[in-house]
Amino acid sequence: MLLQLKNIFKWVNSGGQRIFLLKDINLTVEEGEFISVMGPSGSGKSTLLNVIGMLDNFDEGEYHFLDESVHTLKEKHRANLYKEYIGFVFQSYHLLDDLTVYENLEMPLLYKKYRSSERKAMVADMLDRFNMVGKKDLFPAQLSGGQQQLVGVARALIAGPKLILADEPTGNLNSQQSEEIMQLFKTLNQEDGVTIIQVTHSEMNAAYGSRIINLLDGRKIGD
Amino acid sequence: MFKNHLKIAWRSLRKQPFLSVLNTLGLAIGIAGTLLICLYIYDELTYDRMFADAERIHRINVDMKFGGPDKQVSQVSGPMAAAVLQDIPQVEQTLRFRPWGTASLSRADSKELVLENNTAFADSTLIDMLGLKVLYGNPKDALSGPNKLLLTKSAAEKHFNLSDAVGQEVVFNESQTYTVSGVIEDLPKNSFLSTYSVFMSMLSHQDQNVNWGNHNYNTFIKLKPNTDPEDIAAPLQGMVEKYLIPYAQEFFPGITLEQFEASGNYVRYSTIPLVDIHLHSNREADMSQNSDYKDIYILSFIALFLILLASINFMNLSTAYSLKRSKEVGIRKTLGSNKMTLVRQFLTESGLMTFGSMVIGIALVIVVLPYFNDLANKSIAFPYLNPVFWGILLLSVLILGLFSGSYPAFFMSRFVPIRVLKGTGENTVGGSKLRSTLVVFQFVVSVFLIIGTLVVSQQLQFIQNKDLGYEKDQVLLVNNVNRLGSELPAFKERVKSLAQVGNASLSGFLPTPSYRTDSSYFLEGKMNQESAINMQGWQVDFDYINTLGLKMQAGRTFDPSITTDSSAVIINESALAVMQMEPEEALGKRIFNGIGEEGFSHFTIVGVVKNFHFESMRNQIRPLALHIGNSSGLMAIKLKSGNFEGAIAQIQTLWDATAPGIAFDYEFMDDSFDRVYQNERRLGTIFIIFTSLSIFIACLGLFGLAAFNAQKRIKEIGVRKVLGASVSQITYRLSFDFLKLVFIAILAAVPIGWIAMDRWLQDFTYRIDIGWTVFVLAALLASGIAILTVSYQSIKAAVMNPVKSLRTE
Known part of the structure; x- marks a missing residue:
């Protein structure tokens, strides 16, 4: 078991009313799974992903990640936990515009205090694997959307996370680019055993995964 | 990591040239202005310190009242020096000057006259006591006998080859013949002797009135080491009874000290340290034009204001523009950066910018210094080779960078990733209240300085135009x-x-x-x-x-x-x-x-x-x-x-x-x-210059903030225009928020300015009343400048095609 959510509630108070963003979510994710979270706009997909990624808090319930009880951890430990084990991929890539492809890839390693020689080797390895060696000195603005997302995925992978969280990773891409990214996810999942949770609107993308979770108004209505 | 920080810092500075230029320019001007004032103040504070044992040298002053108003004089009677040397054991050496004003010199073999502005008879202790550097001639011999005379290098050069000068004869004021007995280095500009070029032996001074009743000699004493000047106060005052009263008895037979004082008259002797004379002596017959220590305070305040304004600018602009970087903060945090790493990164950025500003600021100072010297009548040299100066400068700039950078750094590193990553992040940047407060503060200072400038110049005008009771024109x-x-x-x-x-x-x-x-x-x-x-x-x-x-x-x-x-x-x-x-x-x-x-x-x-x-x-x-x-x-x-x-x-x-x-x-x-009124006018000019600088800096900040504000509200402007708002309505709407701040600042600055300038005016017996026009003028000036600054950005935003701004959403 990689992570387990038990009776997770998350709400905001608005005009004296409590509006539930997540309502009694129970979810167990095993290592090696490839999960797609689906649902209409406002159903809580992204919120769930953020909770799993520990970027957002929840109000009630238990969250176990590996051997840790996330809900009892202090902010700082929680941050350390996600930095160690989780990689994020965003819909709008969120590459740093001021940095080259190479430097974008290198950044997570800097924060994890890898030595210079290690960083070089790891970045070179990743560039190789994604066939981007020729583009390493380009800036994000010089790349197509698909290429940018490729860098985004590579950046999420570079520090060797156990889990990749992807929030509509193909939302800004055309169909051909989408397919490439999804294919990549599938390969990563099957060949490298990386656990992936993605949020998506598209049935087609969801089909790449091994499991689909449906949300509506913060509730899980299908698994 | 640091290298990485530097790299990022450099790139993000280059990516926002507008912000970087505003920020760097504001800081650079602030640093340059402050540096100039500091050099000026340092020069003022170090007057006369170059003389040997300067801290042991004191001048004897006298305060007296003998019918009519009281007087504060920097000269005492001729016999005083000998008397204190004989009677007060703590006195090691004495030196008297009898300033003789402008005099002409000519070579004995030539009729050509050269006027020297300031000459003085001086005791033979001159060279030894002040440790003057004698270039030619025997220091011991220099003023040791009658008809000997000492020239500064530049005075000697007008008549002789320097090396032949000693032993030559010169005619003084076309009457007395003197022998040049020594050539000394020109006297330092920041000393009380700076304007003097010729010293004649006191032994040649034919004074008919060397008595205790005439106060004509600037008399300096050197105290023995570790003597507290307080210790000689009583014996010094004792001179009145011991010498002055017996002298007075020649004219008022039988008068006693008690009778003398009972009539309300007095003679009080005191001493002032040589190094304090320049800033604290405002007495009759001072040998040099002195400054007022109050001016030093005023200038220090201006310097502080300048650097504070520049620093506030920096904070304001950096935080305002931080929304552009909020996404970056979010990404970095999800990629594993912690808060302190981000803080360090932003501090590196502000450090880099401050350092750049320092370099520009120093360059500015070097370029401007000659003009400033001209204006302030100084000869301040840029202390290129002074390690202490560089040390202090670098340290100050480091502190400045940390101070200015820390708020933006902590402000930005607090961004929560999911919030800034989700939307466009535009409404996530807070701190606008603090920014408003800082803008108000900047304008309080500016308006205050404007009021000060107006009052100083009005007072100068008043002096210039006041009916003097005589006609000085033509x-x-x-x-x-x-x-x-x-x-x-x-x-x-x-x-x-x-x-x-x-x-x-x-x-x-x-x-x-x-x-x-x-x-x-x-x-x-x-x-x-x-x-x-x-x-x-x-x-x-x-x-x-x-x-x-x-x-x-x-x-x-x-x-x-x-x-x-x-x-x-x-x-x-x-x-x-x-x-x-x-x-x-x-x-x-x-x-x-x-x-x-x-x-x-x-x-x-x-x-x-x-x-x-x-x-x-x-x-x-x-x-x-x-x-x-x-x-x-x-x-x-x-x-x-x-x-x-x-x-x-x-x-x-x-x-x-x-x-x-x-x-x-x-x-x-x-x-x-x-x-x-040279000093007043000089102060007035300096005031105007630095006031303009501070207003300029404040406006830079306002300009940047207005640009930011217009950008932030670009969608709102677009929507309003589509709904039919006119350009002027939008301009008004965008400018009003800033003008409100300026008005608040004016309200705050008026009472402060009134109180401060009223105190300044108290120094003048004949002075203006501060009228309401000053405040109205200051208010108009400040708001006028603010309107100009803000409206450019507002109009620019208002005339933009709404389709463009709405499409970017």
Whole structure:
């Protein structure tokens, strides 16, 4: 078991009313799974992903990640936990515009205090694997959307996370680019055993995964 | 990591050139201005410290009252030096100066005269006590005997090859012959001797009045090491009873110290450390033009304001523009950066920018320094090779960078990733309240400085235009006319007969800086020291009152046809007030000129002249007595309107015919007048410059914020325009928020400015009232500048095509 959510509630108070963003979510994710979270706009997909990624808090319930009880951890430990084990991929890539492809890839390693020689080797390895060696000195603005997302995925992978969280990773891409990214996810999942949770609107993308979770108004209505 | 920080910092600076330029420029100007002021203040604070054992050297001052107003004098009587050396064991050495003003020098073998502005008789201890560097000649020998004279390098160069100068003969004021016994290095500009170039041996000084009653010698003493100046206060004051009273008994037989003091008169001796003279001595007969320590405070405040304004600018702009970086913060945090790493990264950025600003600031200072020196009448050198200076500068800049950078750094590192990553992040940047407060603060300072500038310049204007009681315009002052000797009266008549000349008068005593002497007068029938009236006693000629356009209050002017007028006197209104008499009452009364070797001479009051300003307007007009006499150092010539150059040329022709070979040296009286207020004017100019700088910096900040604000509200503007808002409505809407802040600042600054400037004005006996116009003008100026600054950005945003701004969403 990689992570387990038990009776997770998350709400905001608005005009004296409590509006539930997540309502009694129970979810167990095993290592090696490839999960797609689906649902209409406002159903809580992204919120769930953020909770799993520990970027957002929840109000009630238990969250176990590996051997840790996330809900009892202090902010700082929680941050350390996600930095160690989780990689994020965003819909709008969120590459740093001021940095080259190479430097974008290198950044997570800097924060994890890898030595210079290690960083070089790891970045070179990743560039190789994604066939981007020729583009390493380009800036994000010089790349197509698909290429940018490729860098985004590579950046999420570079520090060797156990889990990749992807929030509509193909939302800004055309169909051909989408397919490439999804294919990549599938390969990563099957060949490298990386656990992936993605949020998506598209049935087609969801089909790449091994499991689909449906949300509506913060509730899980299908698994 | 640090290298990475530097790299990112450099790229993000380049990516936002507008912000970077505003920020760097503001800081650079702030640093340059502050640095200049600091150099200036340092120069002022280090006056006279270059002299040997400067901290052990003190000057003896005297405060005295002997009828009339009290006086603070920087000179004491001639015998004082010898007396303290003999009587006070803590005194190690003494040095007296008797300043002699402008004098001419010529080589014994040449007729060519060179004028030296400041000469002085000095004791032989001069070189040893001050540790002056003697370039040529034997230091021990320099002023050791009569007819020896010491020249500075630049004075000597005018006559001789430096190496041959020693031993040469020079003629002083075309009368006395001296032998050059030494050449010294030019005196440092930041010393009390800076304007002096010639020192004559005191042994050659023929002073008829070396007694305890005349205070004519600037007297310095060097105390033995570890002596507390307090310890010599009592024995110094003891000189009054020991020497001064016995001297006074020659004139007032039997007078005792108790009687003397019981009548309200006093003589009080004190000392002032040499190094304090420049900023703390504001006494009669100071040897150099001193500054006021209050000006140093004012300048320090301005410097502090400048750097604070620049720093606030930096914070304001950085936080405002941080929304552009919020995404970056979010990404970095999800990629594993912690808060401190981000803080360090942003601090690196602000550090880099501050460092850049410092480099630009230093360059600015180096470029501007010569002009600044000119303006401030200084010779400040940029301390390229002073490690302490660089150390302090780097440290200050480091602190400045940390101070200015820390708020933005902590502000930005607090961004929560999911919030900034989700939307466009535009509404996530808070801190606008703090930014508003800072803008208000900046404008409070600016408005305050504007008020200060206005008040200072109004006061200067007031001095310039005030009815002085005499006419200084179109008056030519010719120096050294006594050189004409017996030809002088004839020369004067010839000048008077020129068509362009209205009148001419011979006198060394003028309302502008010139000779002054005061002595004690006694009203007939009140010939005791309790009733002494201390007055300026000026010797003038019959044309004096007409030439200077003095107005009579009562009685008549001097009349050459009345033979008894040689003993007539005209007093001013202040003198009348001291005598406690009505004008008519005073006419015909006789007054006696007190203590002098020649005994009592008497004068009859024939007129009362209206008060005229013959001292700085900081001071009250003192009692004055004018009587006929020879004191022909200067000739004042009133010119008629028209061709001044022609008139001057004609006068010079007459001069050259009368006195071939003697230099014709003149100046206009208003120039001479202006010198009295040199310090005020200099301060005024410095004020204006740095006020403009601070306003400029504040406007840079406002400009940046306005740009940011317009950008932030670009969608709102687009929507409003689509819904039919006009350009002017939108401009108003965007500008109003800022103008509100400026108005708040004006409200806050007015009372502060009023109180502060009222205190400044208290130093002037004759001063303006601060009217409401000053505040209205300051308010208009500040808001005008603010409107200009803000509206550019607002209009730019308002005229933009809404389709463009809405599409980007």
